[in-house]
Amino acid sequence: MRRALPALVIAFALSAVAFAQPKAVTGPAFEQDTFGKLPPTKDKNGKETPGPIVTRYTLVNKNGMVVKCIEYGAIITEIHVPDKSGKTADVALGFDTLADYLKGHPYFGANAGRCANRIANGKFTLDGKEYKLAPNDKPHSLHGGKEGFDKKFWRGEPMLTATGPSVKFTYTSPDGEEGYPGRLSVTMSYTLTDNNEIVIDYRATTDKPTVCNLAHHSYFNLAGHNAGDIKGHELTIAAKHYTPGDETLIPTGKIEPVAGTPFDFTKAKPMGRDLEKAGGKPVGFDLNYVLDKGQTARPELAARVVEPKSGRVMEVLTTEPGLQFYTGNFLDGSNKGKGGAVYRQYNGFCLEAQKFPDSVNKPEWKDKSNVVLRPGETYKQTTIYQFSVVK
Numbered sequence: 001m002r003r004a005l006p007a008l009v010i011a012f013a014l015s016a017v018a019f020a021q022p023k024a025v026t027g028p029a030f031e032q033d034t035f036g037k038l039p040p041t042k043d044k045n046g047k048e049t050p051g052p053i054v055t056r057y058t059l060v061n062k063n064g065m066v067v068k069c070i071e072y073g074a075i076i077t078e079i080h081v082p083d084k085s086g087k088t089a090d091v092a093l094g095f096d097t098l099a100d101y102l103k104g105h106p107y108f109g110a111n112a113g114r115c116a117n118r119i120a121n122g123k124f125t126l127d128g129k130e131y132k133l134a135p136n137d138k139p140h141s142l143h144g145g146k147e148g149f150d151k152k153f154w155r156g157e158p159m160l161t162a163t164g165p166s167v168k169f170t171y172t173s174p175d176g177e178e179g180y181p182g183r184l185s186v187t188m189s190y191t192l193t194d195n196n197e198i199v200i201d202y203r204a205t206t207d208k209p210t211v212c213n214l215a216h217h218s219y220f221n222l223a224g225h226n227a228g229d230i231k232g233h234e235l236t237i238a239a240k241h242y243t244p245g246d247e248t249l250i251p252t253g254k255i256e257p258v259a260g261t262p263f264d265f266t267k268a269k270p271m272g273r274d275l276e277k278a279g280g281k282p283v284g285f286d287l288n289y290v291l292d293k294g295q296t297a298r299p300e301l302a303a304r305v306v307e308p309k310s311g312r313v314m315e316v317l318t319t320e321p322g323l324q325f326y327t328g329n330f331l332d333g334s335n336k337g338k339g340g341a342v343y344r345q346y347n348g349f350c351l352e353a354q355k356f357p358d359s360v361n362k363p364e365w366k367d368k369s370n371v372v373l374r375p376g377e378t379y380k381q382t383t384i385y386q387f388s389v390v391k
């Protein structure tokens with residue numbers, strides 16, 4: 001950080017130029033402003049601590065791509081990407097104000113943790129001891145519990161790295177938080193490169209054996225966050241297998257081929273084509289793919305999405321063995337988004353790189369999808385969302 005400081009000053013100077021004259025953006029830049037202030041908290045003796053100011057960071061690259069993220073939930077609030085004619089649109093669902101995020105929402109742009117997706121019946125056994133979690137998705141625990149990492153204040157630190165402007169966020173989850181054992185120290189960063197990549201890096205360590213499975217949860221609509229349904233988006237997933245689940249989305253433990261099922265995206269297919277056939281309550285895609293590449297040391301291609309009208313393309317590369325594909329089935333128009341947008345069912349999709357759901361209760365997956373983290377080990381994940389266009 002010390003070495004990055006002079007660069008930071010240059011970056012802020014550059015950003016001032018970039019924001020005064022948007023067309024003159026010639027290099028990476030970032031700026032920061034205040035997004036809001038969190039409400040005060042009270043300890044068990046009633047002593048009040050004022051809530052922190054939530055800073056928003058704006059990252060800009062040489063192509064005019066813009067990513068905004070905030071210290072609340074380390075949430076990505078905006079992603080502006082050019083289409084095939086160079087016209088930029090914001091392709092991430094989200095809100096204009098902190099108050100809207102605080103009202104509650106289905107993890108728009110957030111980071112799910114300490115354990116992404118579901119843990120069956122909100123319990124697991126680790127080294128012979130049973131742990132109970134909040135059943136916030138009755139009877140299961142979803143995305144870290146009642147107050148998961150999506151609702152925490154993450155201290156932000158802007159940096160100018162060799163590959164582009166970046167923000168590092170830090171959060172320390174106390175021992176016993178949401179029922180999980182061990183103090184988990186997490187850092188994550190977003191870096192915007194000149195190749196139109198958002199590079200997401202997670203690192204975590206613990207002082208007791210625990211569970212750690214983090215996932216980025218942006219909802220995308222490559223035609224624009226307010227452009228209606230995503231059914232025409234063409235999706236390819238590099239996975240010949242998936243983990244079928246029960247009605248409540250808990251995997252059975254089996255790993256089955258996608259061939260001959262509506263879940264087969266091994267060749268590009270519009271998201272809407274087999275959406276009805278995917279079944280579910282509510283109907284739509286909401287399942288984990290077993291990526292052919294498995295867990296890898298470096299990020300490898302997991303999925304590609306093409307939005308034919310705008311020509312926008314998004315590729316997902318990850319180190320993770322699993323990819324949750326979710327078509328916003330639970331969106332019901334109750335979330336009023338940016339600029340008054342109403343987000344209805346299927347108006348956004350998520351491609352969440354992670355370990356398989358409920359892995360902690362599936363010993364048979366230990367070698368493919370291990371979510372147990374022990375003292376002395378470092379949890380590492382890199383996931384990249386890369387944007388481009390087809391003519």
Ligand code: BGC
Pocket residue numbers: 106107117249286287324326330350352
């Ligand atoms: C899950 C969905 C869930 C959504 C929450 C996704 O990761 O797969 O089942 O409803 O998150 O918004």
